[in-house]
Amino acid sequence: MDTQKTRKTAFGAFAALRRNSLVPAPALVLIAGTLFSRVGDSLATLGMVLDAADKGMRWGVTEVFLADLLPTVVAAPFIGSLVDRVSARSVCLWALAVQAMSLGTAAAVDGFHLRVGLIAVSGLAGVASVAAGFKMLPVVAGEKHTSRANSLLTAGLSAAGLVGPALAGLLHSVSGTAFLLGADGVSFLVLAWCTALAVPRSVNVSIGRRPDAKLSDGYQALRTAPVVGPLLATLAAAMLATSIEGVAGVYYLRDVADGNETVFGLFLSTWALGSIPGALLAGRASWSGRHTALILGGVLGISLGLLCAGLLPMAAAIFPLFLLGGFGNGVCNVGLRNAVHTQVPAEVHGSAWACYQALSRSCIGLGFLLGTPNSLVTSRDQVIVSGAIPLVFALWSTLRTVRRRQPALGEASG
Known part of the structure; x- marks a missing residue:
C-alpha cells in the first residue's frame, strides 16, 4: 500500500472539511472519538453499579467508584511525566490498547471483584490517554482554534453525560453487564483509530517532549x-x-x-x-x-x-x-x-x-x-x-x- 498517497488523500479530506468548519477536521475527529469513548465509559460504570445493586452488595457501588478514583490520585504524576518524556501519540495509542484489552477481558470473566480490578487497570491507562489527548489537542487544532476545540469537547462531554446513563440503563436491562463492558472496550478501539487518523506520525516532533521531566x-x-x-x-x-x-x-x-x-x-x-x-x-x-x-x-x-x-x-x-x-x-x-x-x-x-x-x-x-x-x-x-x-x-x-x-x-x- 502507498502510505504517502493514503496520507495525502486523508489530509485532502481534512482540508476540505476545515474550510467549512470553525475547528480543523483532525481536531473534530479526535473530539468525536473522545466523546464516543466517554459514552462507552458511562456504559461500563453504570453497568457495574447496577450489577452491584442487583446483587445486594453493600459496598459494591463504592468499590466501583474507588476503582476509578484511586488509580488516578496515586499514579497521575508518574504517568503524566511519562507522557511528557516520549511521543504523546504513542503513549495515547498504547494506553487505549490497554484499556480496550482490560475492558474486553472484564466482559469475558464473571467475578465482580475481578471485573472491578480490570476497570482499575483501565483507569490507570486512562490517566495516560487523557493526559496525552490534552497534550495533542492544541497540535491538531492549532493555536487559533484551541479555545473553540475545548468548547466543543466540553459541550460534547456534557451531552455524553446525558446520553450515556440513559443508554446504559436500557442496554443493561436487555443485554447485561458483560455487553456493556465489551462495548466500552470497543469504544477505546474507536478512539485509537480516530487518534491515529487525526494525529499522523509526522506531527510527533511538534508535540513538546521533555526527556528530563x-x-x-x-x-x-x-x-x-x-x-x-x-x-x-x-x-x-x-x-x-x-x-x-x-x-x-x-x-x-x-x-x-x-x-x-x-x-x-x-x-x-x-x-x-x-x-x-x-x-x-x-x-x-x-x-x-x-x-x-x-x-x-x-x-x-x-x-x-x-x-x-x-x-x-x-x-x-x-x-x-x-x-x-x-x-x-x-x-x-x-x-x-x-x-x-x-x-x-x-x-x-x-x-x-x-x-x-x-x-x-x-x-x-x-x-x-x-x-x-x-x-x-x-x-x-x-x-x-x-x-x-x-x-x-x-x-x-x-x-x-x-x-x-x-x-x-x-x-x-x-
Missing part, C-alpha cells in the same frame, strides 16, 4: 500558571461541592420530587443540559483570553445554583437553578482547559493535566465522604453547604483579583 513538573506548572495557580483552591472547592451534592443530592432531590423517579431523573439531566450552552458560549472568540472571568464566573454559577437549590426545596425552583449551576460548570471547564493550554508550556502539558486529574479525583473522593448521609446534618443541609463552600472561595478570589489589578491601574493612570 520530573514528577513535580506538573504540580509546579499548575502552581506557577498566572491564572490557574491563584485559583486552584477555588477550583478544588467547586469540585468538592459538586461531589458532595452528587451524593447528598440523591436523597434531598428524591424528597423534593416526592419519590417521583421521572422528576428525579430530570433534575440530574438538567445540570448536564445547562453545561452545554455554557461550554459553547465560553468558546466564543469574544471570550478568548478571559480565563479568570470564565473560571470565577463559572464557579459563582455553580455555587449559587447549589446554594439556592438547597434553600428553595421546590421542583419549580430547582430546575432553573440546576440549569444555572450546569451553565457555570460548562463555562468553568472551558476556561480552565484554555488557561492550562495557554499558560502552561507545551512540554509539560501531559504532567500538568495528569496532576490536575489527581487533584480533581482527590476532591471528588472527599466530597463523596462528606456527602454521605449522617446523623449530624440533613441531606438538605449538606446541599446548602456544598453551595456555600465554593461561593466563599469564589468571592475571596474575586476580591484578590480586583486588589491585584488596582495598583496596576493606578500606575498606568499615573
Whole structure:
C-alpha cells in the first residue's frame, strides 16, 4: 500500500472539511472519538453499579467508584511525566490498547471483584490517554482554534453525560453487564483509530517532549500558571461541592420530587443540559483570553445554583437553578482547559493535566465522604453547604483579583 498517497488523500479530506468548519477536521475527529469513548465509559460504570445493586452488595457501588478514583490520585504524576518524556501519540495509542484489552477481558470473566480490578487497570491507562489527548489537542487544532476545540469537547462531554446513563440503563436491562463492558472496550478501539487518523506520525516532533521531566513538573506548572495557580483552591472547592451534592443530592432531590423517579431523573439531566450552552458560549472568540472571568464566573454559577437549590426545596425552583449551576460548570471547564493550554508550556502539558486529574479525583473522593448521609446534618443541609463552600472561595478570589489589578491601574493612570 502507498502510505504517502493514503496520507495525502486523508489530509485532502481534512482540508476540505476545515474550510467549512470553525475547528480543523483532525481536531473534530479526535473530539468525536473522545466523546464516543466517554459514552462507552458511562456504559461500563453504570453497568457495574447496577450489577452491584442487583446483587445486594453493600459496598459494591463504592468499590466501583474507588476503582476509578484511586488509580488516578496515586499514579497521575508518574504517568503524566511519562507522557511528557516520549511521543504523546504513542503513549495515547498504547494506553487505549490497554484499556480496550482490560475492558474486553472484564466482559469475558464473571467475578465482580475481578471485573472491578480490570476497570482499575483501565483507569490507570486512562490517566495516560487523557493526559496525552490534552497534550495533542492544541497540535491538531492549532493555536487559533484551541479555545473553540475545548468548547466543543466540553459541550460534547456534557451531552455524553446525558446520553450515556440513559443508554446504559436500557442496554443493561436487555443485554447485561458483560455487553456493556465489551462495548466500552470497543469504544477505546474507536478512539485509537480516530487518534491515529487525526494525529499522523509526522506531527510527533511538534508535540513538546521533555526527556528530563520530573514528577513535580506538573504540580509546579499548575502552581506557577498566572491564572490557574491563584485559583486552584477555588477550583478544588467547586469540585468538592459538586461531589458532595452528587451524593447528598440523591436523597434531598428524591424528597423534593416526592419519590417521583421521572422528576428525579430530570433534575440530574438538567445540570448536564445547562453545561452545554455554557461550554459553547465560553468558546466564543469574544471570550478568548478571559480565563479568570470564565473560571470565577463559572464557579459563582455553580455555587449559587447549589446554594439556592438547597434553600428553595421546590421542583419549580430547582430546575432553573440546576440549569444555572450546569451553565457555570460548562463555562468553568472551558476556561480552565484554555488557561492550562495557554499558560502552561507545551512540554509539560501531559504532567500538568495528569496532576490536575489527581487533584480533581482527590476532591471528588472527599466530597463523596462528606456527602454521605449522617446523623449530624440533613441531606438538605449538606446541599446548602456544598453551595456555600465554593461561593466563599469564589468571592475571596474575586476580591484578590480586583486588589491585584488596582495598583496596576493606578500606575498606568499615573
